[in-house]
Amino acid sequence: MQIQKMADLPIDRLSTMPPFTSVGLDVFGPWTVSTRRTRGGSAESKRWAVLFTCMSTRAVHIELIESMSTSSFINALRRFFCIRGPAQTLRSDRGTNFIGACNELQIDHKDTELNSYLLEKGCTWLFNSPHSSHMGGSWERLIGVARRILDGILLKAKHIQLTHEVLSTFMAEVMAIINARPLVPISTDPDKPNLLTPAMLLTHKTNALSAPAGSFASPDLYSKQWKQVQCLADSFWKQWKSEYLSTLQKRRKWTDDKPNIKVGDIVLLKDALAHRNNWSMGKVVRTFESKDNKVRKAEVKTATDGNEKVFLRPVTDMVLLLSDES
Template sequence: MAKLTTLARNKSKASGQNTTNLQTQAKLTVISSVQQYEFKEDIKRLHKGEQIPKTSPLVGGQTSLADFPYDERHPLILPKKHHVSTLLVRHYHQGVVHQGRHLTEGVLRSAGVWIIGGKKLVSSVIYQCVTCRRLRGKPVEQKMANLPEDRLTMEPPFTRVGLDVFGRWSVVTRKTRGGAAESKRWAVLFSCLGTRAVHIEVIESMSTSCFINALRRFFAVRGPSKVFRSDRGTNFIGAYYLSNEGCTWTFNTPHSSHMGGSWERMIGIARRILDAMFLQAGSTRLTHEVLTTLMAEVMAIINARPLVSISTDSDSPTILTPSMLLTPKAGQWQHVQGLANTFWKRWRQEYLSVLHPRRKWTHDKDNVQEGDVVLLKDEQVKRNEWPIGLITKTFPSEDKKVRKVEVKVVKQGTSRVYLRPVTQLILLLPRSSETKTDKS
């Protein structure tokens, strides 16, 4: 730092110096100090006129005669594990406006700096860069949880149910002199979590009263249920408080459709069947009666689907379908009972084995923690406008893995707390990083 001290004392000379030159001199002084400390033995050998060992990181390079700028042919060498190296990478990374590793490496080399093992250091700095995480960071992932008891219990159909509303469709309600008046219709899909059977009811609106009427029709046909699972739609929440059927209602975390994948899958199948039916119907105007009939046919098709791969064994010709338990015929009690026993035996032996492997999110990930700074996804606005939040509470599952949290954000000057799945978060600054210090 002798040069900087001299310049600071001699103000008349310093005032005439270009600021860029001062910065260059400062950089060279700092780098020289690092080299004197990190490569002390090699520098001593060079002063004595001795050869540097081949194992030294300073040995290498065959482009000294190339027609390159001097700084590129003879770059300033720095070690990877040093605070100054990290600071330089951060500086040049900001200079290329937080672009990727290749651009950052390129500007480092152009500046005449060679960091031993620089690729890993640049990647590490970019990985920890908060701005880069805001721009391109991936959402948090966690190992897929074990299936809930509701999916693994042998009970009568629709004892444990997952449900959601899908639609909408325009139907002709009445004809007038000016044409036909149209209204909107939706459908509620009830999916048995154990047998994978479905029941569909058409509703006239998304209101709580319409949903409760659909729920009453469902109970009248399928019998009472013990457990319901759904998202946090306002109509479902209202039904939870207004229904006196004595069933337990479990709401999924907001913005976590993957937690309802069991019934979302059934809705996808229903939509595909309806698309085919509408294509066959052509331009025929849809009425409430026709839509209700189509939903009944969709329900029958879905409930007749095989739950497992169809066996080619002639000794087991029966196909395992939900309809085996849903369509008993009067006067055939013994046959129906035999079908039920066969269904549950094969359900336990064949269907449960299909559920055993995890299809995605198969590896353990580090849990997010209270105090982590995160970016909260919001599909309604651009990524640059997503709010930054602080995790205030975590909810570990039975396997000690955190899959939902409470996040505190400030919107328009107001502090708000949201319950969100971790898949809606981009980790910006882990709390643990606050205790870490860079080693020089």
């Protein structure tokens, strides 16, 4: 596997911009909610969620969407912009997680209506190259953990009747929990007793929203709706504390300069779904240099049964077989 020295932080991670000016996003779900009571029981429909995370403050915002259309997605963007202000840049993965959700929701990022709306708002939608979710690690990890916990909790709660009101309140509780996490290590300085959190940057309030008094257990899932929400929120907090907060430590990797992949190099393309002997062999036909002159992604041409294809891949998905110089 080829690796390259880790790139410098992107400019939108370092700029002193208002919260949610540069945003990473992902779509996940669906979940079934009860919409209205009928004589035969209750009518049900599906809900998805769009999770936005701020690139600079690391705050999170969640919007529910209820129909499989670009218009519904634009409505979610509109609500997000109305609450958090207009964004300049939207970033997302090009992998199966996001593109698959977009396909299911019939959201086309090339859709004329969607692009017209973004253009009107002065907003640009940028995609990472395929198979390179690590290039969006600042939001991908946060979204991935939150989405995995939410999916697990709501999957366990599928035997109860969720309503749109319960689900939207639960998402608000999840936002409060995520945005109350510390951004920096706890200081031992008595003159700095407060923790820096995304919620503090958003609300300018030092005190986080406290949970309701009382203990909420599994039987509360069948009780009043507000108790259902608090039981789900407690479950999210317990998993969030064990799966995410415990990992808040510095990691150091990709610290050394490595030779760049060059045009003409022969490489193998990694494929998690194929045996190693069946990985495609190809020739690098184009490279993309970052501002620091390091190549972290390239286009590779492969030929299978006479059919030529060109793939855009990160260098971490390549195994160098033969350098063009040799």
